[in-house]
Amino acid sequence: MRFLRCILLALVCFAILCRLHPHCATHAATVPANPPVTWSRQIAPIVYQNCTTCHHPGGSGPFSLLTYPEAYRRGPQMAEVTQSRFMPPWLPAPGYGDFLGTRRLSDAQVALIRSWVESGMPEGDASAAPAAPHYDATWQLGKPDLILTIEHPYTLTASGSDVFRNFVLPYPLAATHYIHAMEILPSAPQVVHHANVLIDRTASFRRSHPTDWQLGVPGMELELDAGNTFDPDSHFLFWKPDTPVLEEPEGMPWRLDAGNDLILNMHLKPSGKPETISAQIGLYFTADPPAKHPMLLQLEDDRDLDIPAGDRNFVVQDELKLPVDVDVFGIYPHAHYLGKELDGWAILPNGRKQWLIRIPNWDIDRQSVYRYRTPVFLPRGTVLHMHYLYDNSADNIHNPNSPPIRVCAGNRSVDEMAHLWLQVLPVNVPKGSPDPRLQLEQAWMEHRVEKNPGDLIALYNLASARAGLGHYAEAAADYRKILAGHPGDARTLNSLGAALENAGDAPGAEEAFKQAIASGADTCDPQFNLAQLELKNSKFAQAEEQFRDLLRQCKGDAETHNGLAIALEGEGDSAPAQAEFERALELDSSNFTALYHLGEMAIESGQPERAVDLLEKAIAQHPDDVDARERLAMGYAQSGRQDDALTQLRAAVRIKPGDANLHALLSQVLAGTGQLEQAIEEQNQALHLQPDDADGWNNLGVLEARTGNKTAAREDFQHALQLAPGHAQARANLARLAQP
Ligand code: HEC
Incomplete structure (x- = not known):
């Protein structure tokens, strides 16, 4: 024992030995003796x-x-x-x-x-000590932009087992905000072990606990309904009392929309006296929407968790192949009390092993989310590995059971889990490809279904990812697999209908929507989809009826009013159609469909100023919509703003250079401002794209004639007549050319 001490204290031992041995003396003269280690220095x-x-x-x-x-005592x-x-x-x-x-x-x-302890813990020169840091329980980044507070505090008893409690905090604002930092201030931090914040996009948790959600709901893990749009969880909103405020990397804020709920999932540990627990969540906004869209991925194999009593080396593993290049930003390993060694690594396509994390004990x-100092790049084809070892023997000091008992997967802390979460950001994404997170979702869900064909949530997500990637037939096949076990499931039928519609099977889609409506549950979505399908098939009267029914039965949102308006327009009732578009715009002042159609109506009714106002707003929503730009150009042209019209059309041509009509329209406006050479150039472009357009050849002839190029003009008119022998204007123009 003494010997061991001496080894550990090599520094001190050496110093003492030096002083004792005479031949050290010469050194001692040049090297100052080690001053004692003090608290202050x-x-x-x-x-x-x-x-x-x-x-x-x-x-x-x-x-x-x-x-x-205080330090002396300890x-x-x-x-x-x-x-x-x-x-x-x-x-x-x-x-x-390498973690932050x-x-x-x-x-x-x-x-x-x-050595400080060994030498009696001297204080040293107190005036040389650094100032003690100052801690207080206020917001680390100053006053947050929004503070959410638990409405009903929870009373934690003095003793007993750990408590997992979920508090619902509705996001109270009407506008979307982007959050770059979040902090949690619990009223009794000493009993809050850690907390997770989840975003409930559809307020599903609140709906599933209609009577008691205000009071907080017990439970360790919860399943939330993500809704119909692909909007995967993307951030670790994990918090511990001692961690600094959670700041997201540049360009990666997260988002809250009207109607979202935050769910604060707190792990509470009784402390010996009862505590009343409340908490505030402070949110810091940024004006910039996210430029990068990360996603959380999970490796797991809970189904394999069935650990015999006494087993000290029970292994659970999983692996997942990456379909895209990613940067890994963070990692969150998770097991309960029996977890012993938690490892995560990646095998790169070149065979190299890249460690992601290793937890030997x-x-x-002490669980935590770990963020990499520099994101770890993993090329597509990399295989992620999770390898967890569990110790269910009596030697495991964390084992909650004495003597040990068989333990399986489950949601209580005495059950086990085997999860490895990663926050990844797809990188090197080719321009124009679909959301790369859908590929990750597809790979992940395919793997889940492989592990467990009965995992219907995974199968549903897989089908939805396939639909998102445009593989509609495969998606439909997956939805049918779900329906084989759950005939009449309204949501799956609705999704099947959408996949079939996109796959070009309109009758199949109609049938699926009708079955979904007939199921009686959640009929609004399928009815809306059916109405849209009827619009597409020009069944305007039926669509009108569906939309009116939707307005009575379901929510009267902007898109439903738009749908009704388009149906009415199709039936030729333009005044009531206009009123419906106006209603949609009242409900959603930036609604593109309403802005676009009302803009178009304004042009047709000779109100170019109003048209310009509406269409400018429409383009602010969808800058790449060439139809809106084309109509806006018409609005400008009608109001005498030829230069603005040209700018719009040139922008439209840049977006869609292969659109002959845009070139032709640009040519017309150029001709109107006397820029004949350019007008001819654009008209040639249009005819290059659409050589059979007799009107186009006639127009080109007119432009050539105006520049005095009679030979070219004659050929153009003749060309028009070859394509359309009955073209009266071309014939008249040709005749006029012949006159002196
Ligand atoms: C992240 C928070 C945190 C940090 C940082 C931290 N401690 Fe602790 N420490 C704790 C907690 C919590 C406990 C109570 C035991 C437990 O829960 O692990 C503890 C317990 C202790 C104990 C008592 C151990 C026992 O056996 O009862 C000592 C001594 C101690 N810490 C010293 C230190 C020293 C020295 C440092 C810095 C080198 C340090 N701690 C850093 C949180 C922390």
């Missing part, structure tokens, strides 16, 4: 850097280490827990992933604490 800086974020009054650590007397214990690496708490092994905020003392720092109480 060496230890306080280490403690303030690495310990006091938790060890301050009110912090998550069980005592304060802010002052010399000195030997500090030496012990830093030597054993129990403190500061940090699970990942060094060298297996790594909490690990260097060997030299550990040795310094040890798992401890659920």
Whole structure:
């Protein structure tokens, strides 16, 4: 034992030996004797850097280490827990992933604490000590832009097992906001072990707990309904009392829309006295929408979790091949009390092994999200691996069961889990390709279905990802598989209808929508889709009836009013159609469809100023819509703003250079401003794209004639007549050319 100590204290031993051995004396003359390690010079800086974020009054650590007397009292214990690496708490092994905020003392720092303790923990020159850091329970980034508060505080009993509680915090604003930072301030941080914030896009949790959601709902993990649009979870909104405020990387804020709920999932630990727990969530907005769209991916194999009592080496693994290049931003390993060794790595296509994380001594109480200092690039074809070892023996000090019992997967903390979450950002995405996250979703869900063909949520998500990628027939086949087991499932029938419609099977789609409506559950979506299908097939009267029914039975949103308007327009009732578009615009002032149609109506009724106003707003919504730009150009031209009209049309031609009509229209406006050479050029472009257009040849002839090029004009008129012998204007123009 003594020998061991001496090894550990090599520094100190050496110094002593030097002084004892005479032949060291010459060195001693040039090398100053090591001054003793003191609190003020060496230890306080280490403690303030690495310990006091938790060890301050009110912090998550069980005592304060802010002052010399406090540290003095704990000195030997500090030496012990830093030597054993129990403190500061940090699970990942060094060298297996370079994480932000790594909490690990260097060997030299550990040795310094040890020698300080060995030499009696001297304070040293108090005036040389750094100022103690200041901690308070206020917002770290200043006042948040929005603070959400738990409405009904929860009372945690003095003792008993851990409590998992979900608090619903409705997002109260009407406008969408982007959040670049979030902080949680619980009223009793000492009992809040950690918290997750989930975004419920469809308020599904609240709907599934209609009577008690205000009070908070127990449960460790929850399943939320993501709705009909692909909007995957993209951020780790994980929080622990001692972690700094969560700031998202540049260009990667997350989003809250009207009607969203935040769900604060808190893990509470009874502390010996009852505590009333409330919490505030502070949100910091940024004006810029996300430029990068990450996604959370999960490796897991909960189904394999069936750990016999006493088994100390139970392995669970999973792997997933990446279909796209990604940067990995963060990682979140998760197991419960029996987890022992949690490893994650990637095998690159060239065979190289890239470690993502290695946790040699798992401890659920110290779980955390880890963010890489620099994102880890993984090319497509890389295979992600999860390899977890569980210890269900009595030797596992975290084992909640004594004696050990068989443990399976489950939602309670005494059950087990095997999850490895990664936050990935697809990179090197070819321009014009569909959302690369759909490819990730497809690969992930395919893998889930492979592992467990009965996983209907995965099958549904897989089908939806396929539909999103344009593989409609495959998607329809998957939806049918679900329906084979759950005939009449309204949502699946509705999705099947949409896939069939996109696959070009209108009758099949109609039947699926009708079956979904007949199922009686959730009829609004399929009815809306059926009405849209009828519009597409020009069954305007039927569509009108459906839309009117929707307005009575379901919500009267802008798109329903638009649908009714288009049906009415199709039936020739333009005044009531206009009124419906106006109603849609009242409900949603930036609704493209309403702006576009009302703009078009304004042009037709000779109100170019109003048309310009509406269509400018429409283009602000969809800058790439050439039809809207074309109509806006007409509005400008009608109001005498020829230059603006030209600018619009040139922009439209840039977006869609292969559109003959745009070139022809541009030619007309150019001709109107006397720019004949350019007008001829554009008309030639149009005819190059659409050589059989007799009107086009006639127009080209007129332009040639105006520049005095009679030969060219004659050929153009003749060409028009060859294509359309009855073309009266071309014949008249040709005749006029012949006159002197
Ligand atoms: C992230 C928060 C955090 C940091 C940072 C931290 N501690 Fe702790 N410390 C705790 C908590 C919490 C406990 C209570 C035991 C537990 O839950 O792990 C604790 C317990 C201790 C104990 C008592 C150990 C025991 O066996 O009871 C000592 C001593 C200690 N810490 C010293 C330190 C020192 C020294 C540092 C810095 C080198 C440090 N801690 C950094 C949170 C922290």
